[in-house]
Structure formats: C-alpha cells, structure tokens
Amino acid sequence: MKLVTKERKEYLISLSLSIIISLLMGGVIMLINGKSPIVGYGALLDGAFGSKFKIANTLAKTAPLVMTGLATAIAFNSGISNIGGEGQLYLGAFAAALSGIYLSFLPKSISIIAVILIAGIVGGLYAFIPGILKVKFKVNEVVTTIMFNTIAILFTSYLVNNPFATSDSKMSGTDIIASSFQLDKLVSLTTLNSSIYYVALIVILMYYLMNKTSNGYEFKMVGQNGLFAKYGGVKSGKTMMIAMVISGAICGITGAFEVIGVHYRFLEKISPELAFDGMLVALVVKNNPIGIVAMGLFFAAMKTGSIYMETATGIPSELVKVIQAVIILFIAGENGFKSIYINWKLNRESIKEEN
Amino acid sequence: MEDYILELKNITKKFPGVVANNDINLNIKEGEIHAIIGENGAGKSTLMNILYGLIKPTSGKIIHKGKPVKFNNSLDARDCGIGMVHQHFKLVPSFTVWENITLGVEVRKNKIFVDEKKSLEYISDLSKKYGLEVNPMDRVEFLSVGIQQRVEILKALYKGADIIILDEPTAVLTPQETDELFVVIKELVKDQGKTVIIITHKLREVMAISDRVSVMRRGEMIDTVNTKDVDENRLAELMVGREVLLDEVARDKIDSSEVMMEVKDLYARNNLDMLAVRGMDLKLKKGEILGIAGIEGNGQSELIESLTGLRDIAKGEIYISGEKIKKINPLSMRKHGVAHVPEDRLSMGLSKDATIMENLLMGNQNKKEYRGKLNHLKKKNVRSMSKKLIADFDVRTPSEDVLIDNLSGGNMQKVVIAREFNFNTPILIISQPTRGVDIGAIEFIHQEIIKKRNEGVAILLVSAELDEIFRLSDRIVTMYEGRMTGEFKPSEITRQEIGLYMTGKTLREEE
Structure with missing residues (x-):
C-alpha cells in the first residue's frame, strides 16, 4: 500500500489547514482579550514540552487518549459505534482494583499480565452485550452503549462507596492495591508510568491488526459496505462482534492502567471522560492508528500546556477546548469546504475563459 | 433556412471536475421524432434537463419558435409547451390516475375546490383524443409499468405539451408494451402534430421509430443524421468513436449433458415478506x-x-454436482x-x-x-x-x-x-x-x-x-x-x- 494516496494527501492538507485556522482563531481570541498570542502560545508550548517534567506529564496524558482512540477506531472502522468506552473503562478499572486487592498473592512477574487480561475481559464482555444486541436483534448500539455508560459509572460508584469503600480515609475509593500490582513511575512527581510501554505494544499490535492482516481488511470492508462483505463471504455479524469486544477490552485495559499506573486504587470519578476525548482523537484522524498517536499527543500537549499557560499568562485554559472544537468543526465540514473550494475554482476559470 | 420548433445553440454545462455538455447545438423540427443516443455519461440527461428547465446551462442559448427563451425552472419550459416523461416516473402511487394527471394544475371550482367531475371529463376526452386508454379512477400503485407510462404521457399532454421528451421510455417495458408505446408515439406525431424527443441507448428502437438521430459522446454533439441514411453499426460507431462489433460471438460446441446445479421447488420471500419465488x-x-x-x-x-x-429460502432444495447443499x-x-x-x-x-x-x-x-x-x-x-x-x-x-x-x-x-x-x-x-x-x-x-x-x-x-x-x-x-x-x-x-x-x-x- 502506498503510504500517501491522493485521498490521504488531500486529507492531510485539510487537517493541517483546520489546525492552523483554529490556532489562528485562538490567537484572535487572545488578542481580543488583550493578550499576545505569541506569549500565549509560547507558554502553551513551554508548558507541554518545556522540561523533562512537563514532557513526562504530556506523555502520561497521551497514553489513555491513544488507547481510547484506538478502541474507537477499531469499532467505528467495522461499522459498529462503540460510544460505551467510558463504561467499559470504569468496569475494567474496578476489576483491576479488585484484582490488586484480592489477588495480592500473585508474584509481580504475572500480576501485571493477569490484571491486564482481567480488565480486558471485563471491558470486552461489557461491550459484548450491546454488540450482540445489535447483531442479533438490531438494537441500536449507540443508544445501548450510552446507557451502559451510566450503568457502569453509577454501579461502580455504589460499590466504591459501600461494599468496597476504603477504611483508611473518607475518599470514595477502594483500598490501595498490592505493591506487586503497582507499575513504576518513570519520572517522579509525574503520573508517567511504565504502562506507556504496554500502550506502545498495543499500538503496534492494533496497527498490525487493522492495516496488515486479513482480519483488518474484513473489519474495514464490513464497516464500508456490510452487504458487500456479506456477499463476499465475510460473516459481518461475527466480524462486528470481534471488533466490538476488542474495542471494549482496550477501554477496560485503559481503566486498569489508570488504577495500576496512576492512582493505585479505584476512585469514584477515575476518568475525566477519557473515552470521549479518545473518540474525538479518532474522529479527527478518521480512525487511522498512526494518526491517533500523533493527534493523541497533540491533544495531550494542549491539555498540559494550557494549565501552565493559565498560570503563566492568565489566559484561561478553556481556550484550548475552543481550539479543539474548531478543529473538529472544520474536519466535520471537510467535504463541504472542499466542494465550495472546487466550485470557486471552477467559477474563476470560467470567468477567465470568458474574458 | 428550415423552421425549427426548438434550437439549442452552443449549450455548455460545467459541473465540478467535468464538462457535461460542451458547446452543444441541436435543432428539433416540428412534428418529428428525434432520437438522442449516447453512452452513459455522454451528457444526454444533462442536456434534456437543461431543455426542461431543471438545470441552468453555464452558457448558451435556447430558441423556441425563433424566439430566445430562458428557463429558470420547469414551469418556464412547460409554458413553451415542453413536457418530459422521466425514466423513473414521477407519480404519486397512492393517488388515482386523474389526481396524478391534474396534480399541480387542478381544475377548480370557485378557485378553491378540485372539480372532480370536470377533471374526469377532461381526462377522458384527452385519452380518447390521443388514443391513450386509461381508467382515471384507478390507483396508480396498482397499474402496470406500461400504463403508468401512459399516465405520465397524459400528464404531459394535459399540461399542454407540444414537445414531449421521453427519457429511456422502453427500459422497463415488455416487447408488447414497447410496440404499443411506439404506436402511440407515431400517432401523436402524425395525427396530432406533436414533436417527440426520445432518449435511448437501444439502437434497434432508434431505427424503428425515429426520423432523425443525434449522437452524443463525452459531452459533445457528434452528429445529427437522418435515420434512413444510417444503420445500427454506423450509429454504434458514432456513439463509441470507433468500430464496434455487434456480431455474434463464436461459440464452441460443448458437451453440456452434465448438470452442475439443480434447483428443486424453490420458494423465497422478498423484503416485504411476500412469496416472490414460488416453486422454481x-x-x-x-x-x-x-x-x-x-x-x-x-x-x-x-x-x-x-x-x-x-x-433465506422458504422451501426447496439446491444441489451442486448432485450433492444436496445443507x-x-x-x-x-x-x-x-x-x-x-x-x-x-x-x-x-x-x-x-x-x-x-x-x-x-x-x-x-x-x-x-x-x-x-x-x-x-x-x-x-x-x-x-x-x-x-x-x-x-x-x-x-x-x-x-x-x-x-x-x-x-x-x-x-x-x-x-x-x-x-x-x-x-x-x-x-x-x-x-x-x-x-x-x-x-x-x-x-x-x-x-x-x-x-x-x-x-x-x-x-x-x-x-x-x-x-x-x-x-x-x-x-x-x-x-x-x-x-x-x-x-x-x-x-x-x-x-x-x-x-x-x-x-x-x-x-x-x-
């Protein structure tokens, strides 16, 4: 496969244009508020990449965005919309915490793998239910997965406040997991931990699965034209289910990493809508795994940088959200903008001809 | 100079990325059957849509009876007596024939109410006059395709069309229905003095019915010829731009005694859950x-x-090389x-x-x-x-x-x-x-x-x-x-x- 096809090139141009325009708009907003965009963006960049500590923070924020982005990509690519990443993440995280508490006898050599597997299975099973409802009974998965989010978040909230509440403080969280389950922090005073290696491995696996294998090909064909895939002998339902379960598993593992890598326990509001941020990342790059890594890094850098920017220059960190929203708006309108451009070019040519 | 009822002069239409019509000239004589042929994407439909006011040309002129006209929409075209029967009929299935025909130009009582009685009289006069038999009270959804087409033609005539454009009219007809349609078209032209433009890709039909043929290829008008001066092979050549073999393909003699696939008493339902295959x-x-x-x-x-x-098959069996497929x-x-x-x-x-x-x-x-x-x-x-x-x-x-x-x-x-x-x-x-x-x-x-x-x-x-x-x-x-x-x-x-x-x-x- 050629790396840069005509379509991909066009898309890269539109994406770059969208980012540039939205950054310019952000600059205009800063100007209106009497701040210098150069100072503002300087602070943003400095906040994201200015020191080892800051880079570590950015990378730590990148990892879950990339994970949930990949989870979104594989499901959407196969024509099943998993909006339930958040719920799968919560259940995966809770399962990880319970494993860390009750399976404390496991030696470190297998504990991490075990907890990843358990969280993956729990997340996958939780995605299996809306998946099977869609494939067998044609129940719209967008509706069910959104409802399943609420169920999972509230259910874990009940568990963590009642049967599994920690006794050592008043926080809504479980007990601390056994040390054999705790991943090492890579840079002290940051949340960057060794889960990033596993994330890198998962990125490679997912890239291979989606872009290089016959399964990835079937996922893509089912997503593009289900009838065509069925006609060609692909079992569309089964393919969709596999994609959905993989998606759920990745979300579950993302939750596990929040527990074993960052907090060392399950917390009631453990995810600041990580799955939804990941969905945006995947949406912007049209489910391309490499794009997800790049865009995940970009979104994470904006997040960490904006906090520093706010303290350093007084520009509110919410500005970053505006910029992200504008990027998404432009990408969503990509085709519209393209045809406006083509029409404009055509008109100009015909005017030229007439003269 | 001959008198043309309709002239298209230097019509050009550009869409993003393509020139659908490039500098097209077309003259239609009063009282002729004029066929327009061309392959898919040759620009026939675009040209007809321009003629019927559905698309505005990028440049060029339309002249009706010697006067330049501008069509902003199909109502303007209708005012010049142009009617169109689309390939996919534009009928309301749940309406009756007379309702469909009068839709948009209803006969009214006191300017408010639809006058059913007058409409019916009018339509039966119309169908007698043109030899297009229909029952005005039938609901369109229960009519055969051939009859639906008749309703479409009546609709155009009711709206005062003198020039009728037929877009691929035989695509969905049986040979019998096609013959009937051709009789109707010939009568319309000969006895009623109407002009018919027929778009098609079936060369045999062009030869059978038209007086003149215009050939389009890749957005350009290649030629307009008298039908009697050409044959099918020549037309195909004009359409494609090179010689085309329309002859039989050589077949080898083959021993075809072995049954490869056998279907026994097959039943299957359609998407509406009705039996569509009944014992094949x-x-x-x-x-x-x-x-x-x-x-x-x-x-x-x-x-x-x-x-x-x-x-899913409802009933029946399929055998391949004698083996039943389970x-x-x-x-x-x-x-x-x-x-x-x-x-x-x-x-x-x-x-x-x-x-x-x-x-x-x-x-x-x-x-x-x-x-x-x-x-x-x-x-x-x-x-x-x-x-x-x-x-x-x-x-x-x-x-x-x-x-x-x-x-x-x-x-x-x-x-x-x-x-x-x-x-x-x-x-x-x-x-x-x-x-x-x-x-x-x-x-x-x-x-x-x-x-x-x-x-x-x-x-x-x-x-x-x-x-x-x-x-x-x-x-x-x-x-x-x-x-x-x-x-x-x-x-x-x-x-x-x-x-x-x-x-x-x-x-x-x-x-």
Missing part, C-alpha cells in the same frame, strides 16, 4: 448459458439471492464453487470507498496465496493479482490504488466481473451484467461471458435486456410472478412471443 425448478448444465427472461420484479432478484446464499450462506455457496456478479454493483458488488485492489481482494483474503501465517496479507501477491486482472479485463485506471468511486460504471462492472471470473468456479451466476455500461464495455463483457461458457462453466444469466438474453443464452427460461412460464431455444422463438410468456402466458395453457 432449474437445471443448470455444464458449458451452457441459461438465460432468465422476465420483467423486473418477478422474483429474479430473489431467486438469484437464494441461490447465492444471500437470502448449509446455504454466501460463504458456503462460494466454497461450493458458485461465483456471483450481482445486479447492483454499488450496493453489493463493490465498496466504493475502497481501492480497486481492495475490491479485487474480496473473497480471496483467506486464501493461502494472499494470507500469511500471522494472518498478514501478502501485499505483493495481492498487488500483482490486481495488476494482472486490471490488464486482462481492460479496466481503465491509472493504478490499482484508485478508489472505485472514481471509476466509470463500465470500469466498475469490469472490476466486479474480473474478481468473480478470477475465482475460476464451475458455476457463475450473473445478474444484469451490462446495466449502465457503455457499448464498448458491453461488447467486452459479453465476450468474456462466452469465453467462460466455452471453458465449460455453467452460467445462469438474468437480464432485463431481452437483446442480451437472446444474444448470450443457449437456453431461455421465462419467469413471471415467481414461477417459470416456459423454456425455449433462442433460435426457436421471437421476442414478441417471449414477451407473452414474460407476462403470464404459460406453456401448459397452450397444450
């Missing part, structure tokens, strides 16, 4: 092309989908050696957002040749297979990485046919192989089908084009309302006769 028995033999003739919607699509595992789904049928060219390439035969290479891979992705140990695709083999098929089947494309969406209809169809033929299965099921395909590609596809037959493949062919059935088939079966009504050798029956079987006459009745 078929024997498909080695090295023969079995053509199924029928008006669209008589169960052919459901039959094909049942035989390829895409539709599990019928697309994958199992493919494994049993049935390849399938579907009737609708865009909804089923292809993924338009994928590349040519990805589309050619479908069905091959799990074969050893293309899949490695870790399920990885052997891209080199896929690419070389694609390159070979693109060359063998003459797909016009700069590379195998081009998206299907960017190909013309003919080239898309070649991709489908290349993929399915490349499976080298003993059985081929082909549905509407040349629908919306240009003449050059039709010729090529027909030759490939005959080649397969000569190799000994058993081929089941469904086509709405009777010409195609006659040209390719070794044996013809007629289908009406889900049942077989007759079986013939193409040399032993005429198109007219077969038309009767397509509309319900059965062999048994005759006996």
Whole structure:
C-alpha cells in the first residue's frame, strides 16, 4: 500500500489547514482579550514540552487518549459505534482494583499480565452485550452503549462507596492495591508510568491488526459496505462482534492502567471522560492508528500546556477546548469546504475563459 | 433556412471536475421524432434537463419558435409547451390516475375546490383524443409499468405539451408494451402534430421509430443524421468513436449433458415478506448459458439471492454436482464453487470507498496465496493479482490504488466481473451484467461471458435486456410472478412471443 494516496494527501492538507485556522482563531481570541498570542502560545508550548517534567506529564496524558482512540477506531472502522468506552473503562478499572486487592498473592512477574487480561475481559464482555444486541436483534448500539455508560459509572460508584469503600480515609475509593500490582513511575512527581510501554505494544499490535492482516481488511470492508462483505463471504455479524469486544477490552485495559499506573486504587470519578476525548482523537484522524498517536499527543500537549499557560499568562485554559472544537468543526465540514473550494475554482476559470 | 420548433445553440454545462455538455447545438423540427443516443455519461440527461428547465446551462442559448427563451425552472419550459416523461416516473402511487394527471394544475371550482367531475371529463376526452386508454379512477400503485407510462404521457399532454421528451421510455417495458408505446408515439406525431424527443441507448428502437438521430459522446454533439441514411453499426460507431462489433460471438460446441446445479421447488420471500419465488425448478448444465427472461420484479432478484446464499429460502432444495447443499450462506455457496456478479454493483458488488485492489481482494483474503501465517496479507501477491486482472479485463485506471468511486460504471462492472471470473468456479451466476455500461464495455463483457461458457462453466444469466438474453443464452427460461412460464431455444422463438410468456402466458395453457 502506498503510504500517501491522493485521498490521504488531500486529507492531510485539510487537517493541517483546520489546525492552523483554529490556532489562528485562538490567537484572535487572545488578542481580543488583550493578550499576545505569541506569549500565549509560547507558554502553551513551554508548558507541554518545556522540561523533562512537563514532557513526562504530556506523555502520561497521551497514553489513555491513544488507547481510547484506538478502541474507537477499531469499532467505528467495522461499522459498529462503540460510544460505551467510558463504561467499559470504569468496569475494567474496578476489576483491576479488585484484582490488586484480592489477588495480592500473585508474584509481580504475572500480576501485571493477569490484571491486564482481567480488565480486558471485563471491558470486552461489557461491550459484548450491546454488540450482540445489535447483531442479533438490531438494537441500536449507540443508544445501548450510552446507557451502559451510566450503568457502569453509577454501579461502580455504589460499590466504591459501600461494599468496597476504603477504611483508611473518607475518599470514595477502594483500598490501595498490592505493591506487586503497582507499575513504576518513570519520572517522579509525574503520573508517567511504565504502562506507556504496554500502550506502545498495543499500538503496534492494533496497527498490525487493522492495516496488515486479513482480519483488518474484513473489519474495514464490513464497516464500508456490510452487504458487500456479506456477499463476499465475510460473516459481518461475527466480524462486528470481534471488533466490538476488542474495542471494549482496550477501554477496560485503559481503566486498569489508570488504577495500576496512576492512582493505585479505584476512585469514584477515575476518568475525566477519557473515552470521549479518545473518540474525538479518532474522529479527527478518521480512525487511522498512526494518526491517533500523533493527534493523541497533540491533544495531550494542549491539555498540559494550557494549565501552565493559565498560570503563566492568565489566559484561561478553556481556550484550548475552543481550539479543539474548531478543529473538529472544520474536519466535520471537510467535504463541504472542499466542494465550495472546487466550485470557486471552477467559477474563476470560467470567468477567465470568458474574458 | 428550415423552421425549427426548438434550437439549442452552443449549450455548455460545467459541473465540478467535468464538462457535461460542451458547446452543444441541436435543432428539433416540428412534428418529428428525434432520437438522442449516447453512452452513459455522454451528457444526454444533462442536456434534456437543461431543455426542461431543471438545470441552468453555464452558457448558451435556447430558441423556441425563433424566439430566445430562458428557463429558470420547469414551469418556464412547460409554458413553451415542453413536457418530459422521466425514466423513473414521477407519480404519486397512492393517488388515482386523474389526481396524478391534474396534480399541480387542478381544475377548480370557485378557485378553491378540485372539480372532480370536470377533471374526469377532461381526462377522458384527452385519452380518447390521443388514443391513450386509461381508467382515471384507478390507483396508480396498482397499474402496470406500461400504463403508468401512459399516465405520465397524459400528464404531459394535459399540461399542454407540444414537445414531449421521453427519457429511456422502453427500459422497463415488455416487447408488447414497447410496440404499443411506439404506436402511440407515431400517432401523436402524425395525427396530432406533436414533436417527440426520445432518449435511448437501444439502437434497434432508434431505427424503428425515429426520423432523425443525434449522437452524443463525452459531452459533445457528434452528429445529427437522418435515420434512413444510417444503420445500427454506423450509429454504434458514432456513439463509441470507433468500430464496434455487434456480431455474434463464436461459440464452441460443448458437451453440456452434465448438470452442475439443480434447483428443486424453490420458494423465497422478498423484503416485504411476500412469496416472490414460488416453486422454481432449474437445471443448470455444464458449458451452457441459461438465460432468465422476465420483467423486473418477478422474483429474479430473489431467486438469484437464494441461490447465492444471500437470502433465506422458504422451501426447496439446491444441489451442486448432485450433492444436496445443507448449509446455504454466501460463504458456503462460494466454497461450493458458485461465483456471483450481482445486479447492483454499488450496493453489493463493490465498496466504493475502497481501492480497486481492495475490491479485487474480496473473497480471496483467506486464501493461502494472499494470507500469511500471522494472518498478514501478502501485499505483493495481492498487488500483482490486481495488476494482472486490471490488464486482462481492460479496466481503465491509472493504478490499482484508485478508489472505485472514481471509476466509470463500465470500469466498475469490469472490476466486479474480473474478481468473480478470477475465482475460476464451475458455476457463475450473473445478474444484469451490462446495466449502465457503455457499448464498448458491453461488447467486452459479453465476450468474456462466452469465453467462460466455452471453458465449460455453467452460467445462469438474468437480464432485463431481452437483446442480451437472446444474444448470450443457449437456453431461455421465462419467469413471471415467481414461477417459470416456459423454456425455449433462442433460435426457436421471437421476442414478441417471449414477451407473452414474460407476462403470464404459460406453456401448459397452450397444450
């Protein structure tokens, strides 16, 4: 496969244009508020990449965005919309915490793998239910997965406040997991931990699965034209289910990493809508795994940088959200903008001809 | 200078990326039947839509009876006496005939209420005058396609049309209905002094009915000729821009005694859960092309989908090489050696957002040749297979990485046919192989089908084009309302006769 096809090139141009325009708009907003965009963006960049500590923070924020982005990509690519990443993440995280508490006898050599597997299975099973409802009974998965989010978040909230509440403080969280389950922090005073290696491995696996294998090909064909895939002998339902379960598993593992890598326990509001941020990342790059890594890094850098920017220059960190929203708006309108451009070019040519 | 009722002068229409009409000149004489022919994408429809006011030209003039006119919408065209019968009828199915005819230009009582009585009188006068018999009280949804077309023509006449544009009027008609339509058209022109413009791609019909023919190719007007001065081959040549062989393709004599696929008492339901196939028995033999003739919607699509595992069968059995097939789904049928060219390439035969290479891979992705140990695709083999098929089947494309969406209809169809033929299965099921395909590609596809037959493949062919059935088939079966009504050798029956079987006459009745 050629790396840069005509379509991909066009898309890269539109994406770059969208980012540039939205950054310019952000600059205009800063100007209106009497701040210098150069100072503002300087602070943003400095906040994201200015020191080892800051880079570590950015990378730590990148990892879950990339994970949930990949989870979104594989499901959407196969024509099943998993909006339930958040719920799968919560259940995966809770399962990880319970494993860390009750399976404390496991030696470190297998504990991490075990907890990843358990969280993956729990997340996958939780995605299996809306998946099977869609494939067998044609129940719209967008509706069910959104409802399943609420169920999972509230259910874990009940568990963590009642049967599994920690006794050592008043926080809504479980007990601390056994040390054999705790991943090492890579840079002290940051949340960057060794889960990033596993994330890198998962990125490679997912890239291979989606872009290089016959399964990835079937996922893509089912997503593009289900009838065509069925006609060609692909079992569309089964393919969709596999994609959905993989998606759920990745979300579950993302939750596990929040527990074993960052907090060392399950917390009631453990995810600041990580799955939804990941969905945006995947949406912007049209489910391309490499794009997800790049865009995940970009979104994470904006997040960490904006906090520093706010303290350093007084520009509110919410500005970053505006910029992200504008990027998404432009990408969503990509085709519209393209045809406006083509029409404009055509008109100009015909005017030229007439003269 | 002759008097023209309608003149198009230097009409140009540009769409993003294409010039649909380039500097078109067309003159229509009063009281003539003027055929406009051209392949798909030649710009016929665009030109007619400009003439009917649906599209505004980028530049150029329309002159009606010597006066320049500007059409901002179809009402302006109607004021000049231009009416159009679209290929896909614009009728309200749940309305009656008279309601459909008067819709938009109702006869009114006290300017508010629709005057049913007057409308009915008016319409029966109209249908008597023009010899277009209809029952104004019938609901359109219960009418046959031929009658619906009559309603459309009446609608145009009711609105005062002197120039009637017919867009592919015979595409959905039986030979009988076509003959009737031609009688009506001739009467309209001869007795009533109307002018008819007919758009078509069927050369035989052009020869049969028109006075003059205009040929379009790639957005340009190639020539306008008197029909009596040309023949079909010459017209085909003008359309395609090079010589076209419309002759028979050489057929080898083949021992076709071995039955490859047998269907016994097959029943299947359509999407509305009604029985669409009702007890079909078929024997498909080695090295023969079995053509199924029928008006669209008589169960052919459901039959094909049942035989390829895409539709559950309600009752009946399928045997391949004498073995009863127990599990019928697309994958199992493919494994049993049935390849399938579907009737609708865009909804089923292809993924338009994928590349040519990805589309050619479908069905091959799990074969050893293309899949490695870790399920990885052997891209080199896929690419070389694609390159070979693109060359063998003459797909016009700069590379195998081009998206299907960017190909013309003919080239898309070649991709489908290349993929399915490349499976080298003993059985081929082909549905509407040349629908919306240009003449050059039709010729090529027909030759490939005959080649397969000569190799000994058993081929089941469904086509709405009777010409195609006659040209390719070794044996013809007629289908009406889900049942077989007759079986013939193409040399032993005429198109007219077969038309009767397509509309319900059965062999048994005759006996």
